[in-house]
Amino acid sequence: MAAEYERRRTFAIISHPDAGKTTLTEKLLLYGGAIHMAGTVKSRKNKRAAVSDWMELEKKRGISVTSSVLQFEHEGIRYNLLDTPGHNDFSEDTYRTLTAADCAIMILDAAKGVEPQTRKLFHVCRMRGIPIVTFVNKLDRPARDPFELMSQVEDVLGLHTAPITWPIGSGDRFQGVYHRRQGAVLRFEKEPGGNARKLDSERMDIGDEALPKLLGDEAAGSLIEEIELLDGAGEEWDEERFLAGELSPVFFGSALTNFGIEPFLNEFSGLCPAPRGRDAADGVHVEPSDQRFSAFIFKVQANMDKSHRDRIAFARVCSGRYEGGMKVAHDRLGKTIRLNRAEQFFAQARESVAEAFAGDILGLYDPGLFRIGDTLSTEGPMSFDAVPRFSPEHFGRLQLLDPMKRKQLQKGIAELAEEGTVQLFSEPGREKDPICGVVGRLQFEVLTFRVEHEYGAKISFDILPYTRARWVEGVERADQLLAQRIPLAVQDQDGHLVALFRDNWEVDRAIRDNEAWTFRDTAPIRAPRA
Numbered sequence: 367m368a369a370e371y372e373r374r375r376t377f378a379i380i381s382h383p384d385a386g387k388t389t390l391t392e393k394l395l396l397y398g399g400a401i402h403m404a405g406t407v408k409s410r411k412n413k414r415a416a417v418s419d420w421m422e423l424e425k426k427r428g429i430s431v432t433s434s435v436l437q438f439e440h441e442g443i444r445y446n447l448l449d450t451p452g453h454n455d456f457s458e459d460t461y462r463t464l465t466a467a468d469c470a471i472m473i474l475d476a477a478k479g480v481e482p483q484t485r486k487l488f489h490v491c492r493m494r495g496i497p498i499v500t501f502v503n504k505l506d507r508p509a510r511d512p513f514e515l516m517s518q519v520e521d522v523l524g525l526h527t528a529p530i531t532w533p534i535g536s537g538d539r540f541q542g543v544y545h546r547r548q549g550a551v552l553r554f555e556k557e558p559g560g561n562a563r564k565l566d567s568e569r570m571d572i573g574d575e576a577l578p579k580l581l582g583d584e585a586a587g588s589l590i591e592e593i594e595l596l597d598g599a600g601e602e603w604d605e606e607r608f609l610a611g612e613l614s615p616v617f618f619g620s621a622l623t624n625f626g627i628e629p630f631l632n633e634f635s636g637l638c639p640a641p642r643g644r645d646a647a648d649g650v651h652v653e654p655s656d657q658r659f660s661a662f663i664f665k666v667q668a669n670m671d672k673s674h675r676d677r678i679a680f681a682r683v684c685s686g687r688y689e690g691g692m693k694v695a696h697d698r699l700g701k702t703i704r705l706n707r708a709e710q711f712f713a714q715a716r717e718s719v720a721e722a723f724a725g726d727i728l729g730l731y732d733p734g735l736f737r738i739g740d741t742l743s744t745e746g747p748m749s750f751d752a753v754p755r756f757s758p759e760h761f762g763r764l765q766l767l768d769p770m771k772r773k774q775l776q777k778g779i780a781e782l783a784e785e786g787t788v789q790l791f792s793e794p795g796r797e798k799d800p801i802c803g804v805v806g807r808l809q810f811e812v813l814t815f816r817v818e819h820e821y822g823a824k825i826s827f828d829i830l831p832y833t834r835a836r837w838v839e840g841v842e843r844a845d846q847l848l849a850q851r852i853p854l855a856v857q858d859q860d861g862h863l864v865a866l867f868r869d870n871w872e873v874d875r876a877i878r879d880n881e882a883w884t885f886r887d888t889a890p891i892r893a894p895r896a
């Protein structure tokens with residue numbers, strides 16, 4: 367068993383749209399010799415057509431709205447890449463997927479540095495202490511000064527950096543990277559077709575007299591100066607700090623032209639940790655090597671296959687060994703269930719899984735048993751720390767356009783809320799018109815489309831001006847919040863009191879004015895035990 371889980375690398379890629387996530391994913395698969403390819407990787411020829419056709423909407427909009435898992439093996443390592451939708455209108459799925467990852471690759475566009483979506487996703491990684499490997503992309507284009515980029519990462523994200531490779535020029539004068547660990551100059555040459563031609567890497571110490579001949583006087587001079595500065599004043603590599611999510615190794619390259627991918631992947635397999643132990647409630651701790659099988663649900667996807675009208679729950683295995691047909695304790699329901707049909711998903715193709723180990727993702731056929739945050743284990747009772755529910759950023763009051771379809775609407779919206787596509791809030795006195803909260807605005811369209819096509823009810827949304835939700839503790843009733851100039855007080859689907867705000871200024875004011883109350887920006891999703 368140890369041999370199996372120790373070769374698992376379960377990771378996700380976080381980036382702002384257009385930084386190059388799709389391109390890097392493709393190149394990783396290419397270099398890794400992907401055995402399976404699925405989900406949201408857009409095809410090169412027709413970038414607008416998603417490979418996955420789980421949802422008609424994807425085809426219509428030409429973007430990916432679901433997240434999926436890509437698997438590939440490279441030199442004995444099994445990679446599970448959790449895909450996080452990168453479109454500007456991303457959903458809470460993107461956040462939650464990160465709870466199942468052991469490591470994240472953060473891509474930065476060398477011309478833009480840290481962008482808003484990078485920041486949000488980073489925040490989620492930080493909450494869980496996920497180690498982050500940084501890849502600075504698009505060096506073949508005019509780029510910002512690499513020192514300036516590093517200090518932006520430190521200032522904006524509070525993440526320390528330790529460059530493993532360092533760029534030699536950028537844009538038209540991009541010559542390659544210096545590999546600090548290997549003490550090697552890896553040179554880049556663009557081919558007419560746009561791809562990089564692989565030149566032999568030159569094992570060359572930074573003090574080597576031949577360096578100016580190889581790179582030109584000016585480039586060699588700058589490189590020597592910069593490496594000396596890094597060696598002298600830069601952060602030292604510290605694996606413990608990396609694993610704690612405090613220090614990030616940094617690589618430079620150009621995904622489009624293939625440059626810097628191979629050295630990146632070679633180092634990444636050593637950096638990305640194998641599955642580690644996880645804490646569960648009541649002081650229980652599981653190690654991946656435990657005999658006890660344990661897993662938690664981080665995503666539920668309804669109606670993946672229209673002809674089956676089924677639901678699939680995605681479970682991240684944390685310990686033990688999964689076998690088809692095994693019996694597990696379902697902690698929330700307090701009963702034993704048999705896991706008959708676990709599958710791995712490659713777009714429309716499904717493959718039965720015979721066995722799985724810590725780090726692997728199972729797609730469980732779900733007859734309505736699973737909710738996000740549920741724990742399954744062979745030795746109960748145990749439950750993992752809850753998957754948090756994040757503050758939505760857009761709120762809309764739901765309008766049912768055909769009053770005869772209230773039942774369908776209720777069923778649909780309840781299922782979509784369980785799936786985590788939407789958060790439902792009810793305002794005291796207006797319970798019939800629920801407020802829907804989503805992370806990305808596109809989700810309103812997704813909801814409208816899905817409720818109509820999957821449940822047969824036409825709906826629309828009245829967009830509300832709120833952009834922040836805070837779960838409030840230390841207070842009992844909504845009217846107490848309203849009395850304190852809080853714009854709107856509602857209850858979430860588990861009955862927790864939630865304050866809605868238009869902006870940060872209002873949030874700060876409420877915190878200042880009400881010191882006895884606690885305002886949280888996440889709520890636990892795990893439903894109480896039945």
Ligand code: G4P
Pocket residue numbers: 381382383384385386387388389390413452503504505506507619620621622623
């Ligand atoms: P995303 O998934 O993070 O949104 O980014 P994606 O990989 O789709 O890349 C966004 C754009 O940036 C694409 O251009 C892509 O070709 C380009 N790109 C990615 N990596 C690099 C790089 O290293 N260097 C350069 N110069 N460009 C890069 P596009 O014009 O939107 O698409 P396409 O017509 O090139 O396919």
